[in-house]
Amino acid sequence: MTIVERIRGSLAAKVLVAIAAIGMVLVLLISAVEIWEEGGVLIAAEKREAQTAVRANIDTLALALWSIDKRSLDITARSLIQGTSIFRVEVIEDGQTQLKLDRSTGPVETDYSWEVPLLRPNTQQAIGTLRLWENYDNARDQMKSRAAMLVVTETTKVFVISVLLFFVVHRAFTRPLSELAHKVQSLGGHSGKISVSRPYHKGHDEIDALVDAIEASNATRKRLEAEQRASQTREAHAGKLEALGQLAGGIAHDFNNILGAILGFGGLLAQDVPAGSMQQRFAQRILLACERGKELVEQILAFARAEGPERRIVDLGAVMRQNESLLTASLPRSTRLDFIHAGGDLPVFSSEARLSQLIANLCINASEALEGRSGVVTVEAARAALGEVAELMVKPSTSGERFDGNVDPSLEFVRLRVSDTGPGVPHDILDRIFDPFFTTKGRQRGTGLGLAVVHGVIESHVGACHVISRPGEGTMFSVYLPLAGKQRAPNTESKAENQDLHGHERILIVDDEQDIVDMLSIGLGRLGYETVGVNDPIEAVAAFEEDPMAWDVVVTDQVMPAMRGLELIRKLKSIRPDIRTVLCTGYSDGANEAISLAAGADAFLLKPLDAMRIAPSIRKLMEGQKAPLGADFEPIA
Ligand SMILES: Nc1ncnc2c1ncn2[C@@H]1O[C@H](COP(=O)(O)OP(=O)(O)OP(=O)(O)O)[C@@H](O)[C@H]1O
Numbered sequence: 001m002t003i004v005e006r007i008r009g010s011l012a013a014k015v016l017v018a019i020a021a022i023g024m025v026l027v028l029l030i031s032a033v034e035i036w037e038e039g040g041v042l043i044a045a046e047k048r049e050a051q052t053a054v055r056a057n058i059d060t061l062a063l064a065l066w067s068i069d070k071r072s073l074d075i076t077a078r079s080l081i082q083g084t085s086i087f088r089v090e091v092i093e094d095g096q097t098q099l100k101l102d103r104s105t106g107p108v109e110t111d112y113s114w115e116v117p118l119l120r121p122n123t124q125q126a127i128g129t130l131r132l133w134e135n136y137d138n139a140r141d142q143m144k145s146r147a148a149m150l151v152v153t154e155t156t157k158v159f160v161i162s163v164l165l166f167f168v169v170h171r172a173f174t175r176p177l178s179e180l181a182h183k184v185q186s187l188g189g190h191s192g193k194i195s196v197s198r199p200y201h202k203g204h205d206e207i208d209a210l211v212d213a214i215e216a217s218n219a220t221r222k223r224l225e226a227e228q229r230a231s232q233t234r235e236a237h238a239g240k241l242e243a244l245g246q247l248a249g250g251i252a253h254d255f256n257n258i259l260g261a262i263l264g265f266g267g268l269l270a271q272d273v274p275a276g277s278m279q280q281r282f283a284q285r286i287l288l289a290c291e292r293g294k295e296l297v298e299q300i301l302a303f304a305r306a307e308g309p310e311r312r313i314v315d316l317g318a319v320m321r322q323n324e325s326l327l328t329a330s331l332p333r334s335t336r337l338d339f340i341h342a343g344g345d346l347p348v349f350s351s352e353a354r355l356s357q358l359i360a361n362l363c364i365n366a367s368e369a370l371e372g373r374s375g376v377v378t379v380e381a382a383r384a385a386l387g388e389v390a391e392l393m394v395k396p397s398t399s400g401e402r403f404d405g406n407v408d409p410s411l412e413f414v415r416l417r418v419s420d421t422g423p424g425v426p427h428d429i430l431d432r433i434f435d436p437f438f439t440t441k442g443r444q445r446g447t448g449l450g451l452a453v454v455h456g457v458i459e460s461h462v463g464a465c466h467v468i469s470r471p472g473e474g475t476m477f478s479v480y481l482p483l484a485g486k487q488r489a490p491n492t493e494s495k496a497e498n499q500d501l502h503g504h505e506r507i508l509i510v511d512d513e514q515d516i517v518d519m520l521s522i523g524l525g526r527l528g529y530e531t532v533g534v535n536d537p538i539e540a541v542a543a544f545e546e547d548p549m550a551w552d553v554v555v556t557d558q559v560m561p562a563m564r565g566l567e568l569i570r571k572l573k574s575i576r577p578d579i580r581t582v583l584c585t586g587y588s589d590g591a592n593e594a595i596s597l598a599a600g601a602d603a604f605l606l607k608p609l610d611a612m613r614i615a616p617s618i619r620k621l622m623e624g625q626k627a628p629l630g631a632d633f634e635p636i637a
């Protein structure tokens with residue numbers, strides 16, 4: 001590094017150069033002025049001295065001239081040019097030079113020349129003139145040596161002061177600053193307090209402010225990085241669950257059709273075999289297994305965020321009360337279950353089944369975490385404080401805590417909180433608890449779907465979940481669901497018990513699954529209906545067009561390769577607008593109740609189905625009632 005680069009890179013060196021340069025210029029200027037003044041004083045003193053000498057000797061000179069005493073004239077005149085600034089004298093009488101004395105041997109510059117009249121003793125009569133020439137080289141020489149002295153002493157002072165300042169600036173500022181720069185650089189990805197050693201330092205100055213600012217910006221950067229990492233992890237996790245959800249939804253759809261066939265044919269079998277026989281018990285076992293399969297499909301579909309058709313505004317508090325006795329009865333006695341109901345409505349756009357699933361899964365986990373020891377599980381529901389979710393969203397994630405959910409924090413939320421006094425979720429598995437099939441209970445005791453379902457339910461409500469786990473103290477799950485608006489009147493529709501499901505109408509059954517077509521045809525046929533089944537919608541249109549008035553009801557599947565059920569319904573309605581139609585669909589078929597009814601279907605049913613489940617809708621349609629229209633909810637947004 002060259003000296004110029006060093007100076008450019010060092011604050012102290014810059015200060016040194018600046019002070020030295022400015023100091024030098026000032027010192028030279030001040031010295032010049034001082035010497036100028038001193039020179040003036042010195043020359044004035046020499047002039048005065050010369051005049052005093054002339055005054056002292058003028059009478060002697062006049063007398064010597066009057067008495068023509070050449071020797072005295074010479075001696076007196078010579079005394080004038082000795083030790084004064086006068087270097088030449090001339091005595092002139094009647095225009096004639098009587099005496100001329102010159103001290104110098106070579107040419108001398110005249111600085112000043114003057115004349116004095118020589119008067120006859122005791123009279124005022126002029127008898128001659130004394131001419132004098134002065135030169136101030138002596139004063140000038142003195143001034144030069146004085147100037148040299150001044151320049152040397154003053155520049156030395158300036159230099160010494162500059163060097164001292166250099167050290168002070170270097171120790172007090174430059175060194176701490178370069179140490180600070182070094183520490184900030186070496187800080188890299190690590191956090192930590194920056195401490196800079198600073199001599200002669202008291203109080204809080206600009207460098208301390210700089211250190212504080214760097215620390216603050218460092219902390220902000222770290223927080224943002226942590227948040228970004230957490231959000232990336234959340235996104236990756238959400239993406240994984242989304243993909244799993246789609247896969248699970250697809251499987252559940254096909255599985256529903258298979259279950260439907262087993263359920264339907266199993267039901268027919270149960271009707272056909274003698275009552276109380278071994279075969280009937282077997283058939284009932286098949287039906288029971290199907291029911292369990294249905295529940296499993298529902299769980300998978302809930303996780304898959306499939307839109308259930310039955311969503312409407314429900315009160316979370318009411319659902320909690322419905323579940324309280326059931327859960328109290330089903331959980332072990334060692335678990336004390338405390339339900340805390342907040343006053344007021346807690347409307348959520350959801351379904352009782354979904355909310356029950358949420359509460360039950362969280363409570364079962366909490367109770368299972370107690371592992372038979374006595375403990376408390378508390379279930380609370382209340383409106384979340386304004387800004388509570390927003391705060392959780394921006395809070396940096398810490399160990400033992402996790403937040404999931406990409407919600408609009410400006411909305412109002414209802415909070416369902418389930419906390420337990422169990423051992424807490426180990427921190428190293430907290431990231432995985434919502435993963436489907438993740439369980440620590442072994443395959444015999446857990447499927448690992450409980451929290452995956454909770455996650456799916458929360459996602460389908462565009463809600464969020466916050467978990468805090470304290471080892472040895474317990475776990476707290478807080479679920480936030482958007483608060484819904486106007487409460488809809490509770491569903492008073494009651495299941496018609498012992499309703500006569502028999503009829504004689506002509507029904508066209510359309511499903512691409514031959515098993516389903518057969519099962520429904522036989523089942524509805526046994527209830528007295530006249531059925532025709534086809535597994536191609538195009539064929540169905542052709543059969544309908546042949547004689548539209550021959551049909552009373554069309555029962556169709558939604559997802560079929562050649563044509564969707566809703567499209568088929570539209571086509572049939574364009575031929576005969578008053579034809580009654582029933583749309584059967586799985587959760588993930590892209591049609592829900594509101595869409596289907598708006599698109600022209602008269603009834604909407606969820607698979608798996610059998611004749612006994614379809615017949616009530618057929619009866620309702622034939623008796624002139626329309627299925628309920630789409631939900632008239634109004635979510636707060
Ligand atoms: N309240 C809790 N306290 C401690 N650990 C919990 C709690 N809730 C969940 N966990 C942990 O999260 C894991 C996943 O829970 P999840 O409900 O998904 O599955 P599971 O309970 O193991 O099985 P399943 O619910 O299907 O019977 C559990 O195995 C358990 O380790």
Ligand SMILES: [Mg+2]
Nearest residue numbers: 364365450451
């Ligand atoms: Mg569980």
